[in-house]
């Protein structure tokens with residue numbers, strides 16, 4: 001997605017060959033017009049998949065997911081990183097390990113919000129090692145629902161996540177695929 005790649009170039013910054021800073025527009029300050037365009041792009045890609053719910057992992061997946069949910073006219077479900085005492089009802093959980101943050105968390109879903117008849121589009125802001133996406137997909141599938149697609153805003157294709165998700169058979173689309181980066185430069189797939 002050209003608009004997104006241009007934004008990454010103009011407002012993002014590769015801190016090193018591993019970490020891309022995008023807090024100007026995606027995960028701290030948020031460019032809502034860009035999020036709207038991203039939501040519309042996910043709609044264009046997945047509109048024929050019979051999507052009934054958008055799911056995402058808190059926190060930075062919420063903005064693009066909300067815009068996609070508006071485009072699809074379906075609810076958005078936020079997978080929580082921990083159970084709250086306020087969450088009554090039956091909960092499903094799976095453990096996810098973050099290589100970036102070097103800690104595990106219990107990804108949590110209240111069962112009533114996704115059911116076996118749902119066809120879910122899972123959206124996340126970053127694909128790095130693929131642990132969050134794999135964990136989220138597994139959690140959603142515990143309900144009997146189908147993962148009809150996985151939409152990623154930025155994938156770092158030099159890390160294992162994208163390959164892992166494709167090898168698992170998921171229909172995945174990433175709007176900005178970083179082939180490689182280093183201090184001061186970013187190269188997208190196809191460049």
Ligand code: G4P
Pocket residue numbers: 018019020021022023027057058059060061097098099100101125126127128129130131132133156161
């Ligand atoms: P994985 O899910 O693909 O395995 O990735 P990993 O555990 O390694 O990283 C998870 C967290 O780190 C996610 O944030 C993800 O957005 C973030 N992350 C990974 N690579 C980058 C990067 O290059 N730049 C930035 N800015 N973030 C990155 P999170 O813990 O879910 O945080 P949040 O959604 O609450 O903001």
